[in-house]
Amino acid sequence: METYAYYADGRWLEPAGGEYFDSENPYTGKAWAKIPRCNTADANIAVQAAYRAYHEGPWGRMNPSERGAMVRRLGDAVARHAERLAEIEVRDNGKRRVDIRPGLSSWLIDSFYYYAGMADKFEGAVIPTGRDQILNYTRHEPYGVVAAITAWNSPLLIAIWKLAPALAAGNTVVLKPSEFASASTLELMKAFEDADLPSGVINTVTGFGAEVGEPLVTHEQVRKVSFTGSVEGGARVAGLAARTIKSVTMELGGKSPQLVFDDARLEHTVHGVCGGIFPPAGQSCIAGSRLLLQSGIYDDFVEKLLEVTARARLGDPNDAATSIGPIANKAHFETVLGHIERARQSGATLACGGNAVNPEGAGGWFIEPTVFTDVTPDMPLAREEIFGPVLAVMRFDSEEEAVQIANDSDFGLAAGIWTEDHRRALDLANRLEAGTVYLNNYFDACTQSPVGGYKQSGYGRENGWEGMRDFLQTKSVWLSTARRIDAPF
Ligand code: NAD
Numbered sequence: 001m002e003t004y005a006y007y008a009d010g011r012w013l014e015p016a017g018g019e020y021f022d023s024e025n026p027y028t029g030k031a032w033a034k035i036p037r038c039n040t041a042d043a044n045i046a047v048q049a050a051y052r053a054y055h056e057g058p059w060g061r062m063n064p065s066e067r068g069a070m071v072r073r074l075g076d077a078v079a080r081h082a083e084r085l086a087e088i089e090v091r092d093n094g095k096r097r098v099d100i101r102p103g104l105s106s107w108l109i110d111s112f113y114y115y116a117g118m119a120d121k122f123e124g125a126v127i128p129t130g131r132d133q134i135l136n137y138t139r140h141e142p143y144g145v146v147a148a149i150t151a152w153n154s155p156l157l158i159a160i161w162k163l164a165p166a167l168a169a170g171n172t173v174v175l176k177p178s179e180f181a182s183a184s185t186l187e188l189m190k191a192f193e194d195a196d197l198p199s200g201v202i203n204t205v206t207g208f209g210a211e212v213g214e215p216l217v218t219h220e221q222v223r224k225v226s227f228t229g230s231v232e233g234g235a236r237v238a239g240l241a242a243r244t245i246k247s248v249t250m251e252l253g254g255k256s257p258q259l260v261f262d263d264a265r266l267e268h269t270v271h272g273v274c275g276g277i278f279p280p281a282g283q284s285c286i287a288g289s290r291l292l293l294q295s296g297i298y299d300d301f302v303e304k305l306l307e308v309t310a311r312a313r314l315g316d317p318n319d320a321a322t323s324i325g326p327i328a329n330k331a332h333f334e335t336v337l338g339h340i341e342r343a344r345q346s347g348a349t350l351a352c353g354g355n356a357v358n359p360e361g362a363g364g365w366f367i368e369p370t371v372f373t374d375v376t377p378d379m380p381l382a383r384e385e386i387f388g389p390v391l392a393v394m395r396f397d398s399e400e401e402a403v404q405i406a407n408d409s410d411f412g413l414a415a416g417i418w419t420e421d422h423r424r425a426l427d428l429a430n431r432l433e434a435g436t437v438y439l440n441n442y443f444d445a446c447t448q449s450p451v452g453g454y455k456q457s458g459y460g461r462e463n464g465w466e467g468m469r470d471f472l473q474t475k476s477v478w479l480s481t482a483r484r485i486d487a488p489f
Contacts, residue, residue, distance in 0.1 A: 009049035010199030026094035053200030068119030075112030142170035249460030254413030336388030412454025
């Protein structure tokens, strides 16, 4: 068993309460690491370190080009430690290795390089006020201390989407990874030691939302909260942050629709739809978990979908031949099975899957790729985020009906449209209520392009120019060149 410490003020610390909790390998179901169970005292140490680093250390006053060079060094550090980071990410959360190396890890590195370059390019503006003797201009300034709270499904990626722009913008950060997958974020801190940033600029506390997350969110010295997680968690955090009027970014859940029209290319689309949910076992915020099929293609599509799904091989996430890895933790494994059981009783038809399995006798938490057909839009299966390998298939006749069903959701994270009629694709892209729309593809993303939600999927954006903007506030400065100011009365 590996025992981790948490990281604050440039030091590795024991949790104030002296307690640890186990982190389990989802492939084997066995505990492999002990993670510090931090509490309010630890949150205070980390926030105070970040506050000092911002207000008293060099970071807050640093020349932006110099800060950009330091952020670039974080990217170099990730590149040097990419193998170790990938190894721990797979062991701790069951992500398939092929999804991390080389693609994901080069994305992590590129994020630092991208935002490093942006550090000295965020220009203010001279505002045309119409006043002769006034110069009014804007500056974009950091918030100070940022609390970055992340989910378990992709710990490193989510952390870096926040860290790279927050730091490039000039903030200091306290990270809190999910209690279900904290180890890779702590390993990231080890990697960052190579970059030799001033103490307190980056800190990580670990533990549970109520015990260490809430003290961060309510801390007066934290001025910005960037949260990735469930709608329930987000609503609680936004409410707590409101007490001290903090700026908040929310990256929350989804129930993303995939609309397939009669004219879509069958095989190509089946591959895209399957790839849009099953490889990460549905544990992606943008998983295309609602499949809307036009009546003319319905039967052929379902037949082909089942044929392709049957080929999926569940197993070791380190094995390149594995198509679907495990569910990332036991609690969530049980939640997904609960959803499947309720769906079975709802009147939908279980077309394939639905069972927990134990491939390779590993002992971990695996669920077969599961397809329910004859789903109607009112069923919980069509409305609730399952965040597992469960696809709900519905039928529609007209474009209007497809848009109506697609938008009839509390969520609005992503959507896919599959059609050879590009006029229709572009028209529907405008009409779907989602932060990301894919036309004849699904699941792509990159550092340069913003992601985020509509409706209860959240607000604010990560990645791209907007990802940096989210960590800056605007100041308006008024300078007068008037020779005198007349008495007001
Ligand atoms: P969660 O809401 O249970 O927890 C997320 C994080 O918030 C964890 O670190 C947790 O400890 C912390 N937390 C929970 N309650 C808290 C509180 N009261 N105060 C402070 N912190 C608190 O979510 P989860 O189960 O870890 O993640 C899965 C969810 O995340 C899914 O809904 C998924 O769609 C969503 N997600 C969204 C995106 C996106 O970019 N939109 C990306 C990945 C995951």
